[in-house]
């Protein structure tokens with residue numbers, strides 16, 4: 244890849260800074276992408292992935308860091324968007340020395356980038372990073388961190404789902420509503436508990452038989468296999484496992500009137516599948532808005548952790564979702580677009596506000 248191609252990519256998404264980190268002794272090859280810091284330091288997790296090529300790694304980190312800008316902005320946080328990827332097979336490349344070396348690169352950015360856990364990184368890895376830099380969140384509670392963010396994420400999704408229900412049925416009560424949850428892991432599991440408590444009827448799918456059995460016996464959830472989850476005769480579909488599931492194949496299968504779940508990047512192509520959902524009369528609660536509880540939780544850690552405040556801020560997802568759904572109906576634009584417009588407006592307004600000393 245030539246330099247001009249890299250700058251073309253940075254210009255496409257309007258990135259501020261991209262840092263390539265190389266260390267021969269630990270084998271570290273990482274890319275830190277800082278997308279936008281108008282609202283505050285760029286916060287985003289570090290993903291370890293065995294990419295097929297360096298170009299693929301760069302594309303992923305650019306896309307993910309941009310997504311973090313929108314998530315932070317729509318959540319009203321004083322944070323920008325950034326993300327890091329470490330290239331390699333997590334089971335082979337991750338060592339104390341490599342994670343600490345990565346921490347030194349983060350430290351060199353003087354707080355412009357704050358890192359956290361992501362796919363294939365754990366709290367243990369962040370403890371290593373923390374040995375070299377204070378610009379890291381997602382630390383265990385024993386170290387003053389916020390611990391596992393997934394209960395707060397699930398609470399935010401629940402708030403987004405209730406706001407969507409109110410928009411569609413005039414009440415935010417989920418009692419008696421049928422909800423299909425795809426993926427009952429950390430977030431999906433907590434969500435199931437909340438839905439069950441409110442009296443919703445649950446249909447679940449997962450590739451993990453043990454968790455399926457657990458929720459079938461403890462919460463009376465009905466279990467379905469694989470793709471059957473899309474065509475269930477339910478009111479709400481909550482994707483909590485995979486991205487890109489809202490696509491040409493699955494959208495026509497949906498009977499649900501609301502889609503609200505935790506998975507990232509649910510729309511395979513936002514410009515095609517956002518409008519397709521509207522045409523089919525399906526209300527989609529934008530993923531980056533309603534799954535922001537995890538980010539809200541780590542932001543609290545950044546400013547001094549308080550779990551109650553994290554939950555209170557996650558509760559606000561109800562109001563923002565209601566506002567987005569209204570804008571989408573009034574302006575006849577799909578919900579993801581409405582949410583992105585609102586996020587961009589906040590960045591622009593705050594950027595202008597800061598234009599004088």
Ligand code: NAD
Nearest residue numbers: 392393396426427428429430449450483484505506507537
């Ligand atoms: P997790 O790994 O704990 O749970 C995912 C679950 O999905 C697992 O039980 C897994 O077996 C299941 N799964 C995998 N493939 C599947 C398939 N084909 N069909 C059905 N189930 C399948 O992850 P999580 O932390 O619960 O996160 C769930 C989703 O939410 C992910 O997309 C994640 O990126 C997103 N998310 C999570 C958080 C958080 O705080 N954990 C925050 C924001 C977004």
